[in-house]
Amino acid sequence: MGKLFGSIEAGGTKFVCAVGNADLMILESTTFPTEKPAETLQKAVDFFKPFYDEGSLAAISVGSFGPIDVAIGSKTYGFVTTTPKPHWANADVIGFLKAQLDLPMYFTTDVNSSAYGEKILDSSLNSLVYYTIGTGIGAGAIQGEDFIGGVSHTEMGHTFVKRHADDLDFAGVCPFHNDCLEGVAAGPSLEARTGVRGENIALESPVWDIQAYYIAQAAVQATLILRPERIIFGGGVMAQEHMMNRVRKQFAAQLNGYVTVPDLVDYLKTPAIADNASATVGNFALAKREYERMVCKK
Known part of the structure; x- marks a missing residue:
C-alpha cells in the first residue's frame, strides 16, 4: 500500500474524517457530531490510529470552522480562537492531534479546504x-x-x-x-x-x-x-x-x-461534487503537499 493522506473537515455541527490515497480517492471515512473538543478530537484520533500504527498514514490536513489561528509560529497556532460555539473557544486542535499522531499536519479553514478541492477538480x-x-x-x-x-x-x-x-x-x-x-x-x-x-x-x-x-x-x-x-x-x-x-x-x-x-x-x-466533498479532496491534496514539503526539507 502506498502513502495515505488524512482529511478532517471540522465543522461546527459535525466532523467528517477520511483517509485517501495519492490519487485523492476516499478509501474510508466516518462522520460524527461535533461535541466537546476532547471527546470529538479523540474520535478523530481513533479513526486515524490504525492507519498511523501500520505506518501508511503520511500526513493530515484539517479544515476547521473558525475563527482559527493559522499563523505558524504563533503561540496559539492550530487553535480555534474566538468562536461563539460553546466549549470550543481557545481549543488546541493541532496540539491534541499531534500528541497522538506525530505526523505533518496542515491547518486551515473549512472553506479554504473546499476552495482548494474545487481548484483541484477543475x-x-x-x-x-x-x-x-x-x-x-x-x-x-x-x-x-x-x-x-x-x-x-x-x-x-x-x-x-x-x-x-x-x-x-x-x-x-x-x-x-x-x-x-x-x-x-x-x-x-x-x-x-x-x-x-x-x-x-x-x-x-x-x-x-x-x-x-x-x-x-x-x-x-x-x-x-x-x-x-x-x-x-x-x-x-x-x-x-x-x-x-x-x-x-x-x-x-x-x-x-x-x-x-x-x-x-x-x-x-454550486460545488462540483455534492455534500461538501470538495473539502475532503482539498484536504487530501493539502496533506499530500505538506508531506512532500516536509520530505523535501530533510
Whole structure:
C-alpha cells in the first residue's frame, strides 16, 4: 500500500474524517457530531490510529470552522480562537492531534479546504472564491497555489452589506455584528425572520429574494476586490436549487455591467461534487503537499 493522506473537515455541527490515497480517492471515512473538543478530537484520533500504527498514514490536513489561528509560529497556532460555539473557544486542535499522531499536519479553514478541492477538480482555474452559506458564512479565496490572507485567514462572511428595503426591521443574528453578511444571510436568519426552518419555507416567500440580495452582494464584493475566475457557493442554503438563479439575477442587477465577467452560469456556481466533498479532496491534496514539503526539507 502506498502513502495515505488524512482529511478532517471540522465543522461546527459535525466532523467528517477520511483517509485517501495519492490519487485523492476516499478509501474510508466516518462522520460524527461535533461535541466537546476532547471527546470529538479523540474520535478523530481513533479513526486515524490504525492507519498511523501500520505506518501508511503520511500526513493530515484539517479544515476547521473558525475563527482559527493559522499563523505558524504563533503561540496559539492550530487553535480555534474566538468562536461563539460553546466549549470550543481557545481549543488546541493541532496540539491534541499531534500528541497522538506525530505526523505533518496542515491547518486551515473549512472553506479554504473546499476552495482548494474545487481548484483541484477543475485544473483550468487559477483563481476562485468559495463561500459556504449554511449555519454560518465563511469564504476562502485562492490565487495560484496560495490562499488569500495576511496575518490570518479571511473573514468574508462578516463583511457588512447594504440592507434590503424590506428587511430594515430585522436586527440580524450574528452574536458579534448583528447584521453583517452572516447575520442576515446565514441559515439561522431565515428561521429568525419567519419562525420556520429554511427547508420548510415556501418557494414563493419573499424572504428568498431578500436572502439572494445579500448573497449577491457578497459575490459583487468578491468580484470587485479579487476578480476571480469563478465564485462557488456551497452550504445548505445554496443546496436549494432555486437559490442559485435568484442570486445570479440579483448579481446582474447589482453589478450593472460595471466590469466584464464570464457567463453567470459558469461564473456563479454550486460545488462540483455534492455534500461538501470538495473539502475532503482539498484536504487530501493539502496533506499530500505538506508531506512532500516536509520530505523535501530533510
